[in-house]
Amino acid sequence: MNSNNSDAGSSGNSHDGGGNSGRDGCTTLLLARAALTRLMEPSDLPGLALIRLLGPEEALGFIRSSNTTNPGVEQEMTEVLQDSGTPRWDGLAAALERWRPRLADLAPERDLATVDRLGGRLLVPEDPQWPQGLADLELAAPIALWCRGTAPAIPAQERCIAVVGSRDSTSYGANVTAEITHSLVQRGYTVVSGGAYGIDANAHRGALSATAGGTPAGPGTPQPATIAVMAGGVDRFYPSGNDELLRTIAGRGLVVAEVPPGTNPTRYRFLQRNRLIAALCQVTVVVEARWRSGALNTARHAEMLSRMVGAVPGSVYSANSAGCHRLLRDGAAICVTDAADVAELAGGAGENLGTEQPVEAALYDGLGTSDLLLLDALPLRTATTLEKLCVVAGLSPATVLSGLGRLESLGLAQPGSGGWKRKGQ
């Protein structure tokens, strides 16, 4: 943040708070971004274009002022939107009309005080702790993140794994989720999920189970075990049945939202929330999902961000695995069966140790074709002659002789009365 840099105000960036410098610049920046998170819905691209052009404080001032006719700003916004793949938009006047009704409700000081009282803070892109992975969202990156919890920061993308799935998980899905997330945290990863029933809740519980018993993680904790990304405000735990769980996460991990305190979750905000989960994580794992499930939306976001997607397979008779199988069939996800598979997808150095299952020692692996043919030809009980072995194995006498030597030394053949037979097994 600018508070770390007293020269921030004189750095020549005319958009970065104008005349406000030092501590004041930081405060007005926080207040402006706090206000903008209430003014604009998530992924409001014209709004985000305006913020990119003018900086948060000036953008807020621009919206507050009555000057709606600014062809220069509108033209620049159009260019930013075009560069971001949004060739058509409804224009500045329409956007201002959309934002203005909410101007009267802005109370950024109150919102910042609320999150402060909850033991959290507003994380802004200007903060060095801002998660770099969100940059891949480009223009749709959030204005700021309201964070509630004692964890010092959201870990780097490389250490975060999203584990998502359907609300109506089966006991199979619950077990797999708990095992994978527990093991991921043990391997040093942070689990990221939503706050829903089912797989989301299982993921958080599995992650929490891998950290120290009942002791809340202190500020010295290297990274949180789990992060819940909410569609509503961080003071509005939804669904209420997960209230206790989300309270625990706020105490021992992080609860995060891009909408300000007091905001209700809506369908639109749930869908937008999913892009944050995907963008914060190196890998998104779908444990269970029906043919049509919100978890698939998160997987699609991850795919669009070129992040790895893993899907856990299950019974073909389970409707709760149909979405996972769909992802696998479409090549949109890699098959993962345990935390080792997930860690390998995340590409962590040394994390793929132990992924390969121990293969039973195969006695015949080192044998060449002719020795294999010879071994097949050797009788188990009564020894047979060299000539008979040639016929049965389809090998020349020289090959049979040298092969018998090799098989004997491996303990697979033994000479007997009148010839050779199998040994061992």
Place this chain on the structure above:
Amino acid sequence: MNSNNSDAGSSGNSHDGGGNSGRDGCTTLLLARAALTRLMEPSDLPGLALIRLLGPEEALGFIRSSNTTNPGVEQEMTEVLQDSGTPRWDGLAAALERWRPRLADLAPERDLATVDRLGGRLLVPEDPQWPQGLADLELAAPIALWCRGTAPAIPAQERCIAVVGSRDSTSYGANVTAEITHSLVQRGYTVVSGGAYGIDANAHRGALSATAGGTPAGPGTPQPATIAVMAGGVDRFYPSGNDELLRTIAGRGLVVAEVPPGTNPTRYRFLQRNRLIAALCQVTVVVEARWRSGALNTARHAEMLSRMVGAVPGSVYSANSAGCHRLLRDGAAICVTDAADVAELAGGAGENLGTEQPVEAALYDGLGTSDLLLLDALPLRTATTLEKLCVVAGLSPATVLSGLGRLESLGLAQPGSGGWKRKGQ
């Protein structure tokens, strides 16, 4: 076969049986190939190179003659082997030494009589009914196929699906296999598998269950429901516990082997047999396989032949699905959950009908972002004002007004006292 072409002997192909023409040429050709299948193990590449160079009759005569010093033939064999990706071999003298011990045991007339007595025949590459898919095996294509059964021919590769898996299948694997193969036969496909316990047997039973009750299929049957490809002779049903099943397949489908009657299955022949299953089929489906399973060998053959491979997912806790998940994880197989998925892999015209599961009608699918925001903002019980809707939805009054019109026409919004509220749901 040459019997269809009385000019065959004068066609100028000096390798094609020499002075034998017409019906005699056909007989000597069958006898030569029958003998060669006993002389050479499957995929004996030097032997197959010799047959390619001289034709079957002359190759057999060459081996029978005592002339081992033929630098011209050896050089040509080396070139054929090099062209087939086998740069090194042990030379003609070593190969002759390998084949000669079996010369005394050759009795092709007896073998042909045996398969004739069993109601079968020897299918040779010169026959128009020779499966074209075997050509993809290149030099490793079989010398001939011993066929037992009433079915007129092995169907074209496009109509054949291999369904393979482990011997110790679970009830889950047995059910999935039976359902998939039953449905594949109903869709006009022929199932191809081995003769083992477990998935192989389940595949044949499922296929047979889709054809007319106890009536053996007559010669007029368009194509067999199922084909068992054996590692031993077609008169040696292995394992003996599948004797009755294999007898049924011989009666209503086809039992096929590249080794002559009386031949025992060996480990080597099992592995070679797998390449035939893969080559005969458009798609190879692995239903259940342990981490290390013979079925994965068949899948590898299919992959090397650029054929599609499907793997059925299962519980991550089932060791019998670990091999399937391994294939999926490695990208060596596509996830298939039912016959429709398999048929789609096979690419049959119109076969992918019904693959897409019916998606529950999603009321909100057609809505744009602003209408979705508006819908989220509409209260369920007490109507709210236009101004309030603008604030809650974050939309301009004009957008809210036009949106309310659309939502009302969709039956999703209704005007009430003092404003608007949600309708339906």
